[in-house]
Amino acid sequence: MVRFVRTVLGDIAPEELGVCDAHDHLFLSSPKFPGQELNDTAAARAELAAFRAAGGAAVVQWTPYGMGRRAADLPELSRATGVTLLCATGLHQAAHYTPELLAGLRGRLAEVFVSELTEGIAATGVRAGLIKVAGGFHALDAHTRWTMTAAAEASRATGAPIAVHLEMGTGALDVLELLCGELDVPGDRVILGHLNRSPDPVVQREAAGSGCWLAFDGPSRAHHATDWRMPDAVRALAEAGFADRLLLGCDTVLAGARSVDGGPGMPYLLRRVRPRLVAELGAELVERILTEHPGRAFGIDGR
Incomplete structure (x- = not known):
């Protein structure tokens, strides 16, 4: 089998x-x-250009179905800035959608995910490269179980990875029990996001033991109270033998968090976070976390 990463340009x-x-x-x-929406194409282009100038080469956009992901704009942004982009299918928590939209997806959610991964997002020609779903705060409600069941079905059909929003960083073990236990998704096909927001080293080590990927996605204005603990958590996981399970991101969710709007934004990952982690982990490991690991985590096995 040939392994590949599905980007908006192929x-x-x-x-x-x-x-x-x-x-x-x-x-x-x-x-x-x-x-506070992220809906400005010019600002998106400027943010990507700033990330590129800081040494960045690729961005994985986790925005799922129905949340203004602007898939049709992504290929041109990628070409214009030279930054490789990945687009997501999937579904977030119910609070982000109207009841009418959710009702229209009943009975066909996995089909929608598979279609966007293989045929493309409607009227754009862009194929998604990952499935984004979400847990609740210390719990898995009926909506979560519905979306994760559909994600598992789509992942089995396509080989695509499943990226999980952990609400405030909680519920990691419950998510893994559902996805990797009940639904039989291989651990290395699951990416847990926001672990820095609940800095529990015991949970983080147990989650890493499942073989899943651990995404530490700060800094941000909203979560600065826990962002500063991220280097210690990453170092502890590396020392515990889980260095090969780590990913880094910024998770710019609101307009004010973009660097071009006065926030830390994407460039901060390379300007400030990378040097701090190099001091904790060494340059070689940080380079692998930023380059080799994403290719493995978001890779799809050709069929």
């Missing part, structure tokens, strides 16, 4: 990704964030 070899922000957003809108 499939590439995993090693072609380069320095990668493994969890971010160029576009995102939700009724939970009125007036």
Whole structure:
């Protein structure tokens, strides 16, 4: 089997990704964030250009179905900035959608995910490269079980990875029990996001033991209270033997968090986070986390 990463401009070899922000957003809108939407194409282009100037080469956009991901704009942004982009299918928590939208997906959610992964997102020609779903705060509700069951079915059908939003960093073990236990998804096909927001080293080590990927996706304005603990958590996981399970991202969710709007944004990952981690882990491991690991985590086995 030939392994590849599915980008908005087509499939590439995993090693072609380069320095990668493994969890971010160029576009995102939700009724939970009125007036703070990421919906400005010019700002998205400027943010990508700033990331590229800082040494970045690829960004994985986790914005899923129905949240303003602007898939049609991604190929041109990728070409214009030289930054490789991945687009997600999937579904977030119910609070981000209207009841009417969710009702229209009943009975066909896995089919929608598979279609966007293989045939393309409607009217765009862009094929998704990952499935994004979400847990709840210390719990898995009926919506979570529905979306994760559909994600597992789509992952089995396509080989695509499943990226999971952990609400405030919680519920990692419950998510793994469902996805990797009940639904039989291989651990290395699951990416847990936001672990830095609940800095519990015991949970992090147990999660890593499942073989899943651990995404530490800060800094941000909203989660600065825990972002500063991330280097210690990453070092502890590496020392515990889980250095090969780590990913890094920024998770820019609101307009004010972009660097071009006064926030830390994507470049901060390379300007400030990378040097801090080099001091903790050494340059060689940090380079692998930023380059080799994303290619492995988001790789799909050709069939």
